[in-house]
Amino acid sequence: MVKAIRVHELGGPEVLKWEEVEIGEPKEGEIRVKNKAIGLNFIDVHFRKGVYKAATIPFTPGMEAVGVVTSLGPGLTGMKFGDLVAYAGNPMGSYAEEQILPAEKVVPVPSTLDPVVVAAVIFKGMTTQYLVRRCFKVEPGHTILVHAAAGVVGSLLCQWAIALGATVIGTVSTKEKADQAKDDGCHLVIMYKEEDFVTRVNEITSGKRVDVVYDSVGKDTVQGSLACLKTRGYMVSFGHSSGMPESLPSALDAKSLFLTRPALMHYSLTREELLETAGELFAGVTSGVLRVRVNGTYPLC
Ligand SMILES: NC(=O)c1ccc[n+]([C@@H]2O[C@H](COP(=O)([O-])OP(=O)(O)OC[C@H]3O[C@@H](n4cnc5c(N)ncnc54)[C@H](OP(=O)(O)O)[C@@H]3O)[C@@H](O)[C@H]2O)c1
Known part of the structure; x- marks a missing residue:
C-alpha cells in the first residue's frame, strides 16, 4: 500500500483526501516510480471540479512528477532501478508517494537539473x-x-x-x-x-x-x-x-x-516526439533561456 490523494466527489480543495491505495507491481511495459517531486497544474483543478471527466471515481489527480524507478515490468530494457525519470500528461495519478507508469511515457532527467524544478516545469x-x-x-x-x-x-x-x-x-x-x-x-x-x-x-x-x-x-x-x-x-x-x-x-x-x-497529448504521440519535446525543454532550462519560478512547495499529505 502507498499513500495518495484521492477524489471521491467533485468540488473544491476540501474533496482531496489522503488515503492508502494499492498500486500493485508493474506489468509488461510498465515501471514503478517513487516520486521525489510532483507538479501542480490548472488541469488538476479542471478534473477535481468535473470540468473534465475522470475515467473513474474515486481517482488520484496529478499529471506531472519526477521520481526514481524502483521496479520494472517483466523483460523491460533500456531503463534500470534507480533511474531518475519524469513524466507529464497521462496517466493521471501523480499525487501519490508511488505510482505505476508506462515506461514509454517517461523521460530521463538530466542529473544537472533539480528534480523540484523539473517537476515544476515539465508539463x-x-x-x-x-x-x-x-x-x-x-x-x-x-x-x-x-x-x-x-x-x-x-x-x-x-x-x-x-x-x-x-x-x-x-x-x-x-x-x-x-x-x-x-x-x-x-x-x-x-x-x-x-x-x-x-x-x-x-x-x-x-x-x-x-x-x-x-x-x-x-x-x-x-x-x-x-x-x-x-x-x-x-x-x-x-x-x-x-x-x-x-x-x-x-x-x-x-x-x-x-x-x-x-x-x-496530441503533440507527444510518439516516443520520438516526447523525447524531442523534453530534450528541448531541458536544454532551455539548462542554458538559462528559460527561468523557472517555483512559487511554492508543499508536503504531499
Ligand atoms: N492545451 C494544453 O496542452 C495545456 C497545457 C497546460 C496548460 N493548459 C492550460 O493553460 C492555462 C494556464 O495554465 P497555467 O498552469 O499557466 O495556469 P496559471 O499559472 O494558474 O495561470 C492562469 C492565469 O490565467 C489568468 N486568468 C484569467 N482569467 C482567469 C480566471 N477566471 N481564473 C483563473 N485564472 C484566470 C490569470 O492571470 P491574470 O491575473 O494576469 O489574468 C491566471 O494567473 C490553463 O487553462 C491550463 O488548463 C493547457
Whole structure:
C-alpha cells in the first residue's frame, strides 16, 4: 500500500483526501516510480471540479512528477532501478508517494537539473515547446500576443518566444504581474483591467495587429483575441481558465483566420516526439533561456 490523494466527489480543495491505495507491481511495459517531486497544474483543478471527466471515481489527480524507478515490468530494457525519470500528461495519478507508469511515457532527467524544478516545469514547459515550436512556429519578425503572461505557461511562452526572436505583447491583471512579465523580457505589457487590450494592441502595432494569439483564458478573451489578429493570423486557444470559449466560425471567416485547440497529448504521440519535446525543454532550462519560478512547495499529505 502507498499513500495518495484521492477524489471521491467533485468540488473544491476540501474533496482531496489522503488515503492508502494499492498500486500493485508493474506489468509488461510498465515501471514503478517513487516520486521525489510532483507538479501542480490548472488541469488538476479542471478534473477535481468535473470540468473534465475522470475515467473513474474515486481517482488520484496529478499529471506531472519526477521520481526514481524502483521496479520494472517483466523483460523491460533500456531503463534500470534507480533511474531518475519524469513524466507529464497521462496517466493521471501523480499525487501519490508511488505510482505505476508506462515506461514509454517517461523521460530521463538530466542529473544537472533539480528534480523540484523539473517537476515544476515539465508539463508547462513541454506545452510551451509544442506551442512555440510546432503548433505555430514562432520566428524572428513575428509579433505575438500572450494572455496571462505572468501565469506559469504564459511566462515560459514569453521567455521562449523572445529567445526565438519574436516581439512579445503580454496581458496581465495587476502591476505585480506586469513587473514579472517585464522581468521575463516581455516587450510590451497590457494591464487589461485598466486598458482595453484590443485597442492597445492596435495602437502598439500601428494597426498591423499580431501574427498569433496564445489564449489560455478562453471565454473572457476569445472575441478580443480574434480582433487582435492579422488577416490569416493564428488563434491558438490552448486553455480556458475563465471558461470555455464560445463558438467562433463567423469570426474566423472575416479574416481567413486559423483556429486550433491543441493539447500536449496530441503533440507527444510518439516516443520520438516526447523525447524531442523534453530534450528541448531541458536544454532551455539548462542554458538559462528559460527561468523557472517555483512559487511554492508543499508536503504531499
Ligand atoms: N492545451 C494544453 O496542452 C495545456 C497545457 C497546460 C496548460 N493548459 C492550460 O493553460 C492555462 C494556464 O495554465 P497555467 O498552469 O499557466 O495556469 P496559471 O499559472 O494558474 O495561470 C492562469 C492565469 O490565467 C489568468 N486568468 C484569467 N482569467 C482567469 C480566471 N477566471 N481564473 C483563473 N485564472 C484566470 C490569470 O492571470 P491574470 O491575473 O494576469 O489574468 C491566471 O494567473 C490553463 O487553462 C491550463 O488548463 C493547457
